[in-house]
Each structure stands twice: as structure tokens, then as C-alpha cells.
Amino acid sequence: MADETATTGLLGFKPQLVVPGMKAEVAVQFYKAAFGAKELRRVAHPKRKAEQELPLILSAELKIGSSFLLVNDRFDDAGEDGSTVASGGGILLRLEAEDLDAVMKKAVTAGAEIVGEVTEYEGGVCGKVRDPFGVVWAIAAVGKKCPEAEA
């Protein structure tokens, strides 16, 4: 699909639900029961909290019909995620791109604002912008090891 990515290097996006109250596991179970979701993969948070019985979910990828839904716990120590939830109602859109900087610059030129700083995950890079309509886009560079953006 070269024509689709020629302009912006954008490959596509998946909705990501950020769940407060350490209930991402409950959410995953709900989507399995309610919509027959299949869990494709899960990445646990490396910083397991001492008071937690279960590790927090950094990213669980579900498939509902032919569509994908990412679910993760909201982390108190991640300021950007906190502000995302407060302003975006829990759902952000996780966009995979070939060139993170180019995509973020283009979005900002069009009217989006940068949220937080570009973050590294296991050697990968992710940035966030909030568009003029309140939607937060988490943009991950393709081919980098950004956990929530792996294929």
C-alpha cells in the first residue's frame, strides 16, 4: 500500500484503552466475556508494584472480530498517561509510523499540540500529540521495540 504511506509514512492505528484503578485485567476479562475477544499477546509492566498481587499490564492486545483493541493499566508514575486519561476519556489512538519526528511535526503544523516528551521503551521511541478535538494520538516508530506498537 505504498500510496497510502507515501505522504506521511503512517501505517495505521489501534484504539488503546487506558484503565485506571489497576483494573486492566478485569477489562480484558470483560471484553472476552462480552464480545468474545481473543487475547493475542500481553506485556507486563517491568515495575511490578509491591502491593500488587498481579503484575500490571503494560499492553494487552485483544482481537474482537477483525479489529484490534489495546488495553493497559494507567500508571501513576507516567505523567503523560495520567493527563491522557483526564482529557481523553480513557481511549487514545496508537498510531504506527515510519518516521516519528516527521509525523509529529506535521500534526503540530496542522494544529495538534505535543503531550509530554518523546519516551523511550526498550530502545523504541513514542511521542504523543493531542489534536484540536481532544483525541490523544500516541505515535510509535515502526521497527523500533515500542511494546504497545509491536505487530
Add this chain to the structure above:
Amino acid sequence: MADETATTGLLGFKPQLVVPGMKAEVAVQFYKAAFGAKELRRVAHPKRKAEQELPLILSAELKIGSSFLLVNDRFDDAGEDGSTVASGGGILLRLEAEDLDAVMKKAVTAGAEIVGEVTEYEGGVCGKVRDPFGVVWAIAAVGKKCPEAEA
């Protein structure tokens, strides 16, 4: 993908952004400029408001990379949409299903609550549920002429 739909008859979902302030057209132009979105189709609201220069958007379907995003104006005369925006931050997930009643019942059994009433659009039927994590799912029966759920 018979195995994926056998349990629930769910085919998939698309994120839908409900835009307040009659700015859906502005949002469509933003996504074109920021992310190279292509507009695949658009359905104007049949009740054009007298004070409006442009017809409101009942549903515009955009493609960003390989992903789909629905954008529509928020209508003051649609109570369910109003409550959706207030609680869901503007994004809901529009799910296509083979059997609307069966999917809604299963979701409610799992813990979702029904939002508003089942609505008819041009002979099609759509229902909404809010899940325990604040996500509103608009469920459209496949094969019916539900405008925001057409292929």
C-alpha cells in the same frame, strides 16, 4: 473468519469521533492535513439546520494508513450522543454485529449497561451500551442500512 464470529456474531469495530460545536468538517480537514487521511464516504444529516451554511455530518469515514476512523457532528437532538460525549471523551467504538439483540444481551450479562434506546436509521437498527470502563459501544446490525455501519 468463521471461527472469529461464531461465538458472538461480531465482525469488527471502528472508532467513531463525535465532534461538538458543529466542527466535524473542521476535524475531517484536520485529519487530512495532519495524518494524510483519505475520505472514503460521507453521509450528511438529513435535518439540515437552518442557521448552518454547511450540512452537518452524520458520518464521514476516513482511512488513515490501513485504519478507519468515523467522524460525525454531535447533534443536540440526540440525547444518547450527548451523554456519550459527556462520559466518553468523544470517542466511541462502533461495532458491527450479525445479531444486535444477542450481542447487547451478552454485553449486559457481562456487566455493560444499555445507553438510550435501540434506534432505527433508514430501516437499520443500532443499540448502545456503556461498558464498566466507560467505553460506549454503538452496535449496528450488519446488513441493515445503518448509515455509520455500512461497509
